[in-house]
């Protein structure tokens with residue numbers, strides 16, 4: 001799998017992949033999420049290409065204190081081939097090169113599969129409560 005930055009032509013393929021992976025929730029508009037990411041550190045939004053097909057995505061971020069990783073997805077028929085680990089490690093390397101000391105990941109507590117996956121990649125559960133306040137309501 002080759003990893004490269006997201007390009008605008010990838011947009012509909014990426015959104016379809018996110019829908020198939022169950023990553024699109026009613027309170028997040030994927031189009032708006034992509035538009036926002038293209039305005040802030042777009043090079044941290046990457047896709048994985050196997051053959052000629054877009055099969056994976058990951059959206060990283062760094063705020064000067066902590067790094068983040070969202071929208072990690074691998075197409076169902078391409079799972080179990082190391083692509084999830086590869087694209088997550090790729091984002092971690094980009095963040096480390098920027099001097100980011102720690103990567104935090106938010107996973108819905110009901111998504112036990114994803115929690116197990118990240119633990120396999122060496123992430124530990126932090127004893128913190130994640131608080132959120134919506135500033136912009138998506139359509």
Ligand SMILES: CC(C)(COP(=O)(O)OP(=O)(O)OC[C@H]1O[C@@H](n2cnc3c(N)ncnc32)[C@H](O)[C@@H]1OP(=O)(O)O)[C@@H](O)C(=O)NCCC(=O)NCCS
Pocket residue numbers: 021022023070071072073074075078079080081082083084085086106107108111113114116117120121
């Ligand atoms: C979770 C997901 C990204 C894993 O991708 P993948 O390409 O199948 O994972 P990999 O093949 O790279 O697996 C990497 C390692 O994690 C392990 N692993 C994968 N899925 C696992 C799971 N559900 N539980 C425990 N370990 C898991 C693999 O055995 C492998 O271990 P190893 O490298 O030590 O041998 C993929 O299944 C997915 O896209 N799921 C749906 C999307 C989703 O829910 N995203 C959450 C957004 S917050």
